[in-house]
Amino acid sequence: MGHDSAGLLADEREIAYWDDVPGRTRGGRDVRKLPKFAPGGETRRDPLTGQVVVIAAGRQRRTLSSAGGDCPLCPSRPGAPSEVPAAEYDVAVFENRFPALGGPVGGRCEMVVFSSEHDRSVPELPDVRMETIGRAWADRTAALSGLPGVEQVFVFENRGERVGATLVHPHGQIYAYPYLPPVQTAVLASARAHLERHGECLLCSVTAVEAAGPRVVASSGNFVAYVPEAARWPFEVHIAPLSCVPDLPSLPDEERRELMLLYRDVLARFEALFPGGPTPYMACWHQAPVRHRDVLNHLYVQVFTTRRAADKWKYPASSESGAGAFLNDVLPEHAAARLREAYGKRER
Amino acid sequence: MGHDSAGLLADEREIAYWDDVPGRTRGGRDVRKLPKFAPGGETRRDPLTGQVVVIAAGRQRRTLSSAGGDCPLCPSRPGAPSEVPAAEYDVAVFENRFPALGGPVGGRCEMVVFSSEHDRSVPELPDVRMETIGRAWADRTAALSGLPGVEQVFVFENRGERVGATLVHPHGQIYAYPYLPPVQTAVLASARAHLERHGECLLCSVTAVEAAGPRVVASSGNFVAYVPEAARWPFEVHIAPLSCVPDLPSLPDEERRELMLLYRDVLARFEALFPGGPTPYMACWHQAPVRHRDVLNHLYVQVFTTRRAADKWKYPASSESGAGAFLNDVLPEHAAARLREAYGKRER
Numbered sequence: 217m218g219h220d221s222a223g224l225l226a227d228e229r230e231i232a233y234w235d236d237v238p239g240r241t242r243g244g245r246d247v248r249k250l251p252k253f254a255p256g257g258e259t260r261r262d263p264l265t266g267q268v269v270v271i272a273a274g275r276q277r278r279t280l281s282s283a284g285g286d287c288p289l290c291p292s293r294p295g296a297p298s299e300v301p302a303a304e305y306d307v308a309v310f311e312n313r314f315p316a317l318g319g320p321v322g323g324r325c326e327m328v329v330f331s332s333e334h335d336r337s338v339p340e341l342p343d344v345r346m347e348t349i350g351r352a353w354a355d356r357t358a359a360l361s362g363l364p365g366v367e368q369v370f371v372f373e374n375r376g377e378r379v380g381a382t383l384v385h386p387h388g389q390i391y392a393y394p395y396l397p398p399v400q401t402a403v404l405a406s407a408r409a410h411l412e413r414h415g416e417c418l419l420c421s422v423t424a425v426e427a428a429g430p431r432v433v434a435s436s437g438n439f440v441a442y443v444p445e446a447a448r449w450p451f452e453v454h455i456a457p458l459s460c461v462p463d464l465p466s467l468p469d470e471e472r473r474e475l476m477l478l479y480r481d482v483l484a485r486f487e488a489l490f491p492g493g494p495t496p497y498m499a500c501w502h503q504a505p506v507r508h509r510d511v512l513n514h515l516y517v518q519v520f521t522t523r524r525a526a527d528k529w530k531y532p533a534s535s536e537s538g539a540g541a542f543l544n545d546v547l548p549e550h551a552a553a554r555l556r557e558a559y560g561k562r563e564r
Numbered sequence: 565m566g567h568d569s570a571g572l573l574a575d576e577r578e579i580a581y582w583d584d585v586p587g588r589t590r591g592g593r594d595v596r597k598l599p600k601f602a603p604g605g606e607t608r609r610d611p612l613t614g615q616v617v618v619i620a621a622g623r624q625r626r627t628l629s630s631a632g633g634d635c636p637l638c639p640s641r642p643g644a645p646s647e648v649p650a651a652e653y654d655v656a657v658f659e660n661r662f663p664a665l666g667g668p669v670g671g672r673c674e675m676v677v678f679s680s681e682h683d684r685s686v687p688e689l690p691d692v693r694m695e696t697i698g699r700a701w702a703d704r705t706a707a708l709s710g711l712p713g714v715e716q717v718f719v720f721e722n723r724g725e726r727v728g729a730t731l732v733h734p735h736g737q738i739y740a741y742p743y744l745p746p747v748q749t750a751v752l753a754s755a756r757a758h759l760e761r762h763g764e765c766l767l768c769s770v771t772a773v774e775a776a777g778p779r780v781v782a783s784s785g786n787f788v789a790y791v792p793e794a795a796r797w798p799f800e801v802h803i804a805p806l807s808c809v810p811d812l813p814s815l816p817d818e819e820r821r822e823l824m825l826l827y828r829d830v831l832a833r834f835e836a837l838f839p840g841g842p843t844p845y846m847a848c849w850h851q852a853p854v855r856h857r858d859v860l861n862h863l864y865v866q867v868f869t870t871r872r873a874a875d876k877w878k879y880p881a882s883s884e885s886g887a888g889a890f891l892n893d894v895l896p897e898h899a900a901a902r903l904r905e906a907y908g909k910r911e912r
Binding site: 550 | 608609610611612613614615616617618619620621664716718720721722727728729737739741745746747748750751753754758766767769770792793794795796846847848850866868877878879880881882883885886887888889890891892893894895896898
């Protein structure tokens, strides 16, 4: 759906390609001998918090970080087959070999490879590639939203070993959850209360206030990037459309391009924040839930890091992990100023 | 209240001591010149999740890990004053010099030092010290519960650099939150629903099921330690009384002793889990909220680690931190078996 080429991996997982320039045919035969793809796992409900936890014991054996030679995301070469059976590609999407979702759990986990070049980062990608990534994300969001039982399509990138990225090759992931995750459940409740009280979309109200406030980091015609007033993390930015847009598939090509370039700009600011190496980040696309769009219909992107200084990190310890109580050591207004200034510090 | 001696530090923070053997008088004069103690910070409410975030920018300058010589938790020596102006002590409790709570935020943060010996860990402490720690926690819980505006007294220990412990000297902390934190808010809602539906305390029901199930790790007459069915973390244990006990002050001395020894046993199992050094852990005492005890009146202790194998760690990345969706790679039944076997592996 929407992709430029598609195929199957040796264990019958699906793979698809999106190209910067149309007209290419990607993909060769995956020559590996792989055991049959059979995601295990189960969901259990925590009776104390009421929240779902996915138990996915099969993932303990998953591939860890690789320095280059045997990277599973690099293009396959003769004698060195990878997860991507193509000699070259722009953007490749395939089912995660060690998924937390899928099988008896329901839902699906996908890998999204942003470049065939092992040592790139998203801030280094050209405009056209950002467009291609946006198109791939939009197509996959539309397809995954239509799978039975899927409640939330969550596009994300964990960048840097420090935030658990087990592969350095530039890539993100998509989790199509078969349940509404806790954060989205909480936002939905807030959106419902706000709609009932004020007759307005919660995100529209918040975005309008932030767009006129002191914590704006960057903006374009239809989107604004800001540090939220009650940021949980030392450096955290939300990027949101000024008007109601539920998800990536709903954006006209030109606006999606605008958003992707602003997104890259924000990631570049994060990377440039501190001397001593790029700042690891997590980037989460909070698209509107598949259902409940009468109440919550407004996309936002959340980019954050656990780094609070060049050599200091925020550890989500007992207060955050045990009580859910976030303590932020960096004043959001200060973080916004730092992120505004970060641009240009980094060689591009 | 309940302590054996008490005094003031140079900046007028309170300090108190609890002794293994009664009749001692602890404490000397704090000779340091310290700036006036004036906690800053503020609370802000995240309009998306509805949750409170504490912004405590003053903490950026707080003391980091120290190897021994200038440890702020070791006893003060002539020419080397520490946070504890006593030549020796058993358990010392004082207000955190860099608190996230207090001042305009409300509430209070306290440090609890478990031993004057720098290189001890809780599993190494003798029975009598566990009793003294339990007594100090109970006394502080009672005192902090009576402070204006305090909604939750949260006793915890972050052990190991990997979970953000900035000091190696054996210590824990107490946060007296001026609001009900998100996890306790969620548990309260579940407890209310359970009470309405079944006429029974939620924790009583859960504990009874777990105590008779396959995930028990250890137990004593009045308490059981088990891996919860929907554990969020690779290794997670809950310790709970079999009948309704709201908090540490409510326990008779003999039962509090029993609980403290079972708690130490569980921590020892965590430490012994893997070769290559003790396993870092977080230990959170979920006492009943100060209010709402008609609905939620049952203490439990949560001990967990982000370590999932000798050289593998669970990173709370985008799914956990962005969506609140926990994916656990270790089957809880397997974790329980590992923790049952862990005892005795470690030299004591």
